[in-house]
Each structure stands twice: as structure tokens, then as C-alpha cells.
Amino acid sequence: MNKPMSPAASPADRRLQVTYRDPDSLVPDPRNARTHPKRQIAQIVQSIRAFGFTNPILADPQGNLIAGHGRLRAAKEMRLETVPVIELEGLSEAEKKALRLADNKIALNAGWDLEILKLELADLSLPEIDIDLGLTGFSPGEIDVVLGETPDPDDEVIPAVPQSPRVQPGDIWQLGEHRVACGDGRDVAFLRELVGEGSKIDCAFLDPPYNVKINGHANAKGRHREFAMASGEMSEDQFRGFLADTLGACAKVSRNGAVHFVCMDWRHMDDVTASVEDIYSDLLNICMWNKSNAGMGWLCQLNFSDTH
Structure with a gap:
């Protein structure tokens, strides 16, 4: 002792x-x-x-x-x-x-009194003060955030979902050279209508649900509604089938040799690779997002080549 x-x-x-x-x-x-x-x-x-x-x-x-x-x-x-x-x-x-x-x-282990920090940075930002704010160690973006105006509390209010939504499944909007649509990503006919009948895509960035609950996991309880599906309610087999349907539909509107970027949390990376054996020919790369604060785990981006 x-x-x-x-x-x-x-x-x-x-x-x-x-x-x-x-x-x-x-x-x-x-x-x-x-x-x-x-x-x-x-x-x-x-x-x-x-x-x-x-x-x-x-x-x-x-x-x-x-x-x-x-x-x-x-x-x-x-x-x-x-x-x-x-x-x-x-x-x-x-x-x-x-x-x-x-x-x-x-x-x-120290923290910041944000009100005092804002006052100090504001004083140093006065035109008559000839000093480089970079000497404080704060980046220009961090300084802009601290000195930004206090957000309007109304901006934090999530509007109620209308009883009769204006947007309906199947709606497609033409925005210049781009198109935006509301629909089911598993619906091949819908995707073909979106990209244009007879057309094929060269690349897709896909972020399907991770089969992880939103409330109490990715966000504080009540701030975000659960996804319509694959929000923690599926078994492993059900989720793999869901991924095969989702990614497979996109593969059917992709040209031979197209590249798909698929996002997934690390816990379900194996589910992605297991569900796409009959969809993609090659796993090209795996990119890990080293996040400063975790949400639903960490984003795992898998790059697949669609040659089937």
C-alpha cells in the first residue's frame, strides 16, 4: 500500500x-x-x-x-x-x-464556456484589433460557428406530417438535367421509369436502412421517426433478403461494369457481402469513415462492380 x-x-x-x-x-x-x-x-x-x-x-x-x-x-x-x-x-x-x-x-478534459468564448472571439474580431485569429488554434469554420447568430428556436420545431401528403409514390420531377423521384427502391419498373426506359446507369451511391433502430440509438428518442422498414425489426435472413431486393433492383438498371457504392454500418457489413453474391461480380474496395462521434456505428462503404 x-x-x-x-x-x-x-x-x-x-x-x-x-x-x-x-x-x-x-x-x-x-x-x-x-x-x-x-x-x-x-x-x-x-x-x-x-x-x-x-x-x-x-x-x-x-x-x-x-x-x-x-x-x-x-x-x-x-x-x-x-x-x-x-x-x-x-x-x-x-x-x-x-x-x-x-x-x-x-x-x-477541460470544456468551454461558450458564451465567454463567443465574447472573447468577438473582441479579437474587431477591426481595430490587428491579430490573426488563427493564433487561437480555432479554424475559420469553428470561429464562424461560435460567432454565428443564435439559432431561431422555431427552426428546431419539426413540422407535423400532413394527413394528405402532396408527394405520392411514383412521382418523378425533372430538375434541369437531373431527376428526383419518390418510390420503392426495390421496384425495378419504377427505377427503369426514373432512369429512362432503355437507359443504363454507370454508377450508384446506395444507402439502404441498416436494420438498426433510430430512436435511442442514432438520435435522441423522438427526434426522428423510425424508417418504414429495416429499422431493427428484421431477422438476419429477412434483412439479407431486403438488401438483395434493394441492391439487385438497382443492378438491373445498371450497365455491365457499373460501380455501386453501398453504405452500411460495420455491424452489418457481412450481411451486405452475403446478400450480393449473385448480384455483383467483384468487391473492389472497402472504405471506413473514422467519425469523431458515432451514430449508427460507423459508415462502411463497399465499392462493388456490377458485371452480372
């Missing part, structure tokens, strides 16, 4: 001293878990040029990096001859690993 450290021996009482070292004398940790994409390194370079090196690198007396891998890469890119370093003595290897993780993770 670990004993509590006495106040006299507490690391909080350690007096820090900044020294300046050659960047090449510092050794990055090959197992550093934090990634630093080129865009972030460019932001660090921009910050150092504007404000100077305000955050020293942390290292042990042997020059092994504990924290500051991104800052070191930025310094080398800027060809700086020296960088500020705080040497931390007396840490065990386990403590160095823990501090390396904590230095990044604790900062990520």
Missing part, C-alpha cells in the same frame, strides 16, 4: 529551472501515444513566431522527452538553435509514462 507523501517531500514544492538545450540533444519517446499532424505542427510554429516559446519542454536529465513532442518538432522545423527545457529529476520510468499521458489527457 502506497504511503502518502509528506508535505516536505511533495513534488509540488519542487523549484523549477529552465535551461536552454540544442533540440538535437533531446530524444523523443518512440512510444509517445499523442499524435501531432502536420496541421497542428504548423499551428505551433505560428504560435511560437507570434508569442515566443511560452511552454518549455519537459525532459529527464538524460534528455529523454516527457512532454513537448509537438513543440520539439516545431522548433526543429523552425531551425531553432536552442529550446527551453525543464529537467525533471527523480522520476521513475512509470512516473514518466504517467506524466506523459497526463500532460495531454488532463488538458483534453
Whole structure:
């Protein structure tokens, strides 16, 4: 059992001293878990040029990096001859690993007071303030979202479904060179009417339902109605039959060698491949969408060649 450290021996009482070292004398940790994409390194370079090196690198007396891998890469890119370093003595290897993780993770646990953030960014956006807002680390798109006007609450109100919808199954609209239709994707006759009798398509982007419930899964309960079918109620065999009907209908209006992009959540990827054995000749590729926040799993896009 670990004993509590006495106040006299507490690391909080350690007096820090900044020294300046050659960047090449510092050794990055090959197992550093934090990634630093080129865009972030460019932001660090921009910050150092504007404000100077305000955050020293942390290292042990042997020059092994504990924290500051991104800052070191930025310094080398800027060809700086020296960088500020705080040497931390007396840490065990386990403590160095823990501090390396904590230095990044604790900062990520912070949040934003959006009202105050909006005020701060608004102040920095004033014409008389000559400063590059990119120095804040926020992208132009993020700044636009924060500074955008407060949305109208009425915009969040979902209108009631009319008792007598104006749009009916089978309706087709001609929009310049494009056509939009309302109908059943399993209905080959309907699809042939949409693309034009005798015509064939070269490519299709297909996003059938994933047989996953919407409410309580993809969206908060009540914000979106369930799909008319394949919304979690089908068995595996029923869902595979549904996919075969849907994708097979589109294949019948596609030319030989056409490419179909099929979206599916990762949980049901096998259902897609199993249901199209008699529809497509080749699986060309699988693209995974690495989403920042998951909805119905992750989108899995399969590229098939329709040659049957």
C-alpha cells in the first residue's frame, strides 16, 4: 500500500529551472501515444513566431522527452538553435509514462464556456484589433460557428406530417438535367421509369436502412421517426433478403461494369457481402469513415462492380 507523501517531500514544492538545450540533444519517446499532424505542427510554429516559446519542454536529465513532442518538432522545423527545457529529476520510468499521458489527457478534459468564448472571439474580431485569429488554434469554420447568430428556436420545431401528403409514390420531377423521384427502391419498373426506359446507369451511391433502430440509438428518442422498414425489426435472413431486393433492383438498371457504392454500418457489413453474391461480380474496395462521434456505428462503404 502506497504511503502518502509528506508535505516536505511533495513534488509540488519542487523549484523549477529552465535551461536552454540544442533540440538535437533531446530524444523523443518512440512510444509517445499523442499524435501531432502536420496541421497542428504548423499551428505551433505560428504560435511560437507570434508569442515566443511560452511552454518549455519537459525532459529527464538524460534528455529523454516527457512532454513537448509537438513543440520539439516545431522548433526543429523552425531551425531553432536552442529550446527551453525543464529537467525533471527523480522520476521513475512509470512516473514518466504517467506524466506523459497526463500532460495531454488532463488538458483534453477541460470544456468551454461558450458564451465567454463567443465574447472573447468577438473582441479579437474587431477591426481595430490587428491579430490573426488563427493564433487561437480555432479554424475559420469553428470561429464562424461560435460567432454565428443564435439559432431561431422555431427552426428546431419539426413540422407535423400532413394527413394528405402532396408527394405520392411514383412521382418523378425533372430538375434541369437531373431527376428526383419518390418510390420503392426495390421496384425495378419504377427505377427503369426514373432512369429512362432503355437507359443504363454507370454508377450508384446506395444507402439502404441498416436494420438498426433510430430512436435511442442514432438520435435522441423522438427526434426522428423510425424508417418504414429495416429499422431493427428484421431477422438476419429477412434483412439479407431486403438488401438483395434493394441492391439487385438497382443492378438491373445498371450497365455491365457499373460501380455501386453501398453504405452500411460495420455491424452489418457481412450481411451486405452475403446478400450480393449473385448480384455483383467483384468487391473492389472497402472504405471506413473514422467519425469523431458515432451514430449508427460507423459508415462502411463497399465499392462493388456490377458485371452480372
